[in-house]
Amino acid sequence: xxxxxxxxxxxxxxxxxxxxxxxxxxxxxxxxxxxxxxxxxxxxxxxxxxxxxxxxxxxxxxxxxxxxxxxxxxxxxxxxxxxxxxxxxxxxxxxxxxxxxxxxxxxxxxxxxxxxxxxxxxxxxxxxxxxxxxxxxxxxxxxxxxxxxxxxxxxxxxxxxxxxxxxxxxxxxxxxxxxxxxxxxxxxxxxxxxxxxxxxxxxxxxxxxxxxxxxxxxxxxxxxxxxxxxxxxxxxxxxxxxxxxxxxxxxxxxxxxxxxxxxxxxxxxxxxxxxxxxxxxxxxxxxxxxxxxxxxxxxxxxxxxxxxxxx
Amino acid sequence: xxxxxxxxxxxxxxxxxxxxxxxxxxxxxxxxxxxxxxxxxxxxxxxxxxxxxxxxxxxxxxxxxxxxxxxxxxxxxxxxxxxxxxxxxxxxxxxxxxxxxxxxxxxxxxxxxxxxxxxxxxxxxxxxxxxxxxxxxxxxxxxxxxxxxxxxxxxxxxxxxxxxxxxxxxxxxxxxxxxxxxxxxxxxxxxxxxxxxxxxxxxxxxxxxxxxxxxxxxxxxxxxxxxxxxxxxxxxxxxxxxxxxxxxxxxxxxxxxxxxxxxxxxxxxxxxxxxxxxxxxxxxxxxxxxxxxxxxxxxxxxxxxxxxxxx
Numbered sequence: 001x002x003x004x005x006x007x008x009x010x011x012x013x014x015x016x017x018x019x020x021x022x023x024x025x026x027x028x029x030x031x032x033x034x035x036x037x038x039x040x041x042x043x044x045x046x047x048x049x050x051x052x053x054x055x056x057x058x059x060x061x062x063x064x065x066x067x068x069x070x071x072x073x074x075x076x077x078x079x080x081x082x083x084x085x086x087x088x089x090x091x092x093x094x095x096x097x098x099x100x101x102x103x104x105x106x107x108x109x110x111x112x113x114x115x116x117x118x119x120x121x122x123x124x125x126x127x128x129x130x131x132x133x134x135x136x137x138x139x140x141x142x143x144x145x146x147x148x149x150x151x152x153x154x155x156x157x158x159x160x161x162x163x164x165x166x167x168x169x170x171x172x173x174x175x176x177x178x179x180x181x182x183x184x185x186x187x188x189x190x191x192x193x194x195x196x197x198x199x200x201x202x203x204x205x206x207x208x209x210x211x212x213x214x215x216x217x218x219x220x221x222x223x224x225x226x227x228x229x230x231x232x233x234x235x236x237x238x239x240x241x242x243x244x245x246x247x248x249x250x251x252x253x254x255x256x257x258x259x260x261x262x263x264x265x266x267x268x269x270x271x272x273x274x275x276x277x278x279x280x281x282x283x284x285x286x287x288x289x290x291x292x293x294x295x296x297x298x299x300x301x302x303x304x305x306x307x308x309x310x311x
Numbered sequence: 312x313x314x315x316x317x318x319x320x321x322x323x324x325x326x327x328x329x330x331x332x333x334x335x336x337x338x339x340x341x342x343x344x345x346x347x348x349x350x351x352x353x354x355x356x357x358x359x360x361x362x363x364x365x366x367x368x369x370x371x372x373x374x375x376x377x378x379x380x381x382x383x384x385x386x387x388x389x390x391x392x393x394x395x396x397x398x399x400x401x402x403x404x405x406x407x408x409x410x411x412x413x414x415x416x417x418x419x420x421x422x423x424x425x426x427x428x429x430x431x432x433x434x435x436x437x438x439x440x441x442x443x444x445x446x447x448x449x450x451x452x453x454x455x456x457x458x459x460x461x462x463x464x465x466x467x468x469x470x471x472x473x474x475x476x477x478x479x480x481x482x483x484x485x486x487x488x489x490x491x492x493x494x495x496x497x498x499x500x501x502x503x504x505x506x507x508x509x510x511x512x513x514x515x516x517x518x519x520x521x522x523x524x525x526x527x528x529x530x531x532x533x534x535x536x537x538x539x540x541x542x543x544x545x546x547x548x549x550x551x552x553x554x555x556x557x558x559x560x561x562x563x564x565x566x567x568x569x570x571x572x573x574x575x576x577x578x579x580x581x582x583x584x585x586x587x588x589x590x591x592x593x594x595x596x597x598x599x600x601x602x603x604x605x606x607x608x609x610x611x612x613x614x615x616x617x618x619x620x621x622x
Contacts, residue, residue: 002622120529120530121528121529121596139463139465140451140452140463141451141462141463141465141466148530149529149530150530150533150534151452151529151530151593152450152451152452152463152464152465152483152484152593153463153465154450154452154463154464154465154483154484154485154490154493155452155484155529155593155594155596155597156529158487158489158490158597159529159596159597172463172465173463173465173466174465176469178469178496178497178498179465179469179496179497181493181496181622182465182492182493182494182496182497183493184621184622185489185490185492185493185496185618185619185621185622186489186490186493186618187489187621217432218431218432218460218462218466218467218470219431219459219460219461219462222461223461227558247538247560248560249558249559249560249561250560282462282463282466283466285432285466285470286466286469286470307496307497307622308496308622310495310496310498311313311492311495311496311618311619311622
């Protein structure tokens with residue numbers, strides 16, 4: 001593939017990061033990605049401090065390469081998880097869903113690299129001002145939680161790369177080497193890939209969830225909950241329930257009641273396709289079968305090389 | 312820039328097409344784009360047969376290069392406009408919003424190139440089966456009318472290029488040479504650019520509309536009318552009216568009543584920012600001032616060259 005300044009900053013071989021996805025990104029996935037030369041992230045959003053500590057230690061046992069933790073700043077255990085990250089001397093932290101100024105300087109003072117996820121220009125500038133080492137610019141096509149502006153990756157990455165001086169990591173809709181090359185054309189220094197790794201052998205998602213994803217066609221995901229926190233879902237029982245509610249103009253309160261508690265665990269980790277919340281990106285329709293992280297990296301590299309010959 | 316097989320098919324120098332946008336794409340814009348080495352399209356969607364004939368003749372008088380007409384197949388004057396296109400021996404027709412099998416063979420029998428606009432995989436395959444010379448794959452970020460699947464350009468173009476054997480023209484969100492290079496990485500043979508040319512000196516859109524667009528920030532467009540035909544609008548009086556109605560769950564019938572008749576002419580051509588329908592793409596926030604088509608082409612070429620150095 002190609003080395004960018006992001007590779008130097010993170011001490012990795014390829015500028016490819018696996019997203020820290022709830023119920024998917026445990027130590028197995030994170031260490032597999034790091035072992036292939038990318039940066040594997042542990043998704044702390046669904047972890048208690050004890051569970052996070054266990055995953056950090058297992059990741060370290062499974063790879064000698066750098067890895068990271070994704071931490072949604074608004075999550076209940078954010079403060080305690082930050083303590084664990086510091087204690088365990090995790091090399092890189094990706095923060096999201098919250099104010100980047102809260103922990104950035106504290107973490108950086110301990111030599112931890114800090115990267116913040118944004119979905120619009122305003123927060124990209126704020127993150128840079130907070131002193132982050134890079135930003136992830138995540139577009140509308142991404143799975144799970146999503147920006148209110150609905151700016152797509154193609155438009156967002158170009159604008160953010162023109163706006164900030166820190167490296168920009170493109171995210172949302174990327175599941176091939178050709179798309180990695182496309183993002184570098186726009187000025188990105190690397191990519192964060194979610195859906196493709198969420199459906200890999202090493203992901204801790206349930207096989208029911210993976211199989212439903214492999215059967216999904218283009219157009220089988222949709223963004224919901226614009227009145228709360230926009231979230232992209234895969235078609236299924238819960239999808240239909242939410243679609244019906246939104247079509248009749250359900251209020252934020254009604255939607256909160258429909259969501260309830262524990263839906264994403266039920267769908268992604270327990271494999272309940274009827275009642276679970278199946279968070280996935282638009283790239284799902286590009287992914288047709290279960291593959292190892294090793295195979296995925298080989299295909300990403302081949303796609304990148306192919307794209308280069310096209311220019 | 313670069314020559315692709317699309318350049319050979321259309322007999323043009325650069326694989327860049329200006330969208331045939333209602334109230335923007337008259338003979339001035341079409342001939343200016345063709346004169347710069349791209350393919351300029353006349354937007355027949357807002358034209359009677361008489362007006363279309365006049366624009367075709369004026370385009371031909373203003374350029375010796377190939378040009379085309381965009382024809383929404385569901386428009387009231389489609390049959391009569393097809394007759395005009397044949398009489399005037401227009402070299403290329405872009406069809407959209409309708410069944411590509413209706414006119415494709417008839418036009419091709421007369422040596423006219425036919426290209427169909429699609430927003431999903433299913434219609435790309437149908438268009439290829441109908442015998443089109445190429446397809447335009449238009450993503451969620453595009454202005455005006457839009458696909459129901461909401462697939463973004465980054466995801467759609469990759470998938471369509473992998474699926475069909477005819478050349479794929481990427482559209483939606485493209486307003487820079489870097490993005491053209493990105494689309495070629497995905498396997499596209501060229502691009503169709505709307506918003507950037509709609510805001511050019513040669514576009515027939517009202518200066519009020521252009522100035523409102525130059526002031527728009529990222530996140531200032533939004534897709535509405537999912538219950539009818541999804542349409543991307545720029546913030547303004549009409550935008551707020553529709554947003555309010557959709558938030559309370561307005562039915563398709565109620566929305567049709569709100570739209571009324573002649574709103575896009577009022578907004579785009581007459582410059583009424585309060586009551587007019589302002590159709591525009593997400594790329595609007597990348598465009599900050601009025602430029603000639605000549606300057607736009609110079610900048611597209613420079614951006615493309617820059618992107619090449621990044622791989």
